[in-house]
Amino acid sequence: MATSYGQFCPLAKAMEILDERWTILIVRELLLGSTRFNELRRGVPRMSPALLSKRLQALERHGLVDHEDGAYRLTECGRDLHAAVMSLGVWGLRWIEDFGDEDLDPHLLMWDVRRTIGAAWPAGRTCVAVEFTDLRRAGRWWLVVTDGTVDVCDYDPGFDVTATVRTTLRTLTRVWRGDVSWEQAIRAERVAIDAPRDVRAEVPGWFGRSVLAAARDEVSAS
Template sequence: MYKYGQYCPIAKAVEILGDRWTLLIVRDLLTGTRHFNNLERGLPGISRGLLAERLRRLQRMGLVEKVAVANGRQRTAYYLTEAGQELHTVIDSLLVWGARWAFEEPEENELDPVLLMWWMRGRVRRETLPAGQTVVRFDFEGAKYETFWLLLKREDVSICLTDPGFDLDVLVTADLSAFFQIWLGRLTFAEAQRAKLVQVDGIPTLVEALPTWFSYSLASPAVRAAQKSQND
């Protein structure tokens, strides 16, 4: 932890929160991620050792508590303390500022389709899904071609990196950059379809319903508001 040597509350806060990954860990804890493996999946690029170190330091600083749980293979969970929960306003302010002043089209090295699918899995509106299982294949076109399957059920949502062997109900072919922008609120699904950046094929009723099955990113309202403000 870097020490600024200043008797100032801003300096003290940055000493705790300014290290790489720390605020993103807090972001994910605020949105309900509780287990180490899930935190790691949502933070591609962080090593397990560094994630463990950051969590231990957040515990020492009184922002996070580690709780023993009995949940299958997951033995521990991480929860924000009162001090950690109060960072909600900090994260919200960074989100609004970032959407307004620092959020443009994604760079190629920011387009991780595995991370996108992980985000999508966590934001499925299960109550809107049809009965039974719906199999959706995503073919992403970008720097390289990537294919994923979402197995959608009201009880559970799974991601498959290889063909699960089930009959396909919906096929989504999309430009990866465009789909990230749909997810984050810079494009609507309909706009992307009109621009031929996204094509959806399959059972007609499911094709029509697919855009409504997701809540999209928690950041998307701020991104849309920033775009509206800039266009007014």
């Protein structure tokens, strides 16, 4: 538990639990549906396993998380943080637009893309390759969607590729965040899609985007 602020203010008491490094991001991952330890690790790849375990134990101790049968799930208390976490994320999108190269991570991006794949993918199995032209390592990825089940691979799964998306890590990150649209990125020649014409037109709709992007749009429209 973080050091007490010595205040009766409810916000101060909440932050005594939540303001330790990584804690709110772990809550984010749980809200997004991760339940297993290794799934949570993929959402916070720069966090050590030991520290992740420690933070999960603290959340369990404070009644925000249940740990049963190897799965971590938010309690009613933990789920009640949904609005607060979404609001913080939307605030970050609206007011902190810049991010440095040190914030870019292909593993985290592709894990997030996997979780936000849209429902417009064709029936059966479809394989889309993603090539980050600016990366020497972890620069090639494959999204395999089979009747709604999504796998992300950093090795060639051996399936026929329906389309190949070529771009930089920063560009696809900005597209997924909702900072720029697919149309804008393609028009600026920052994204190239190698596929038959009819498929090429469909690919942007196959990819999802951050849930925070949609939430930001709703706030901006209100």
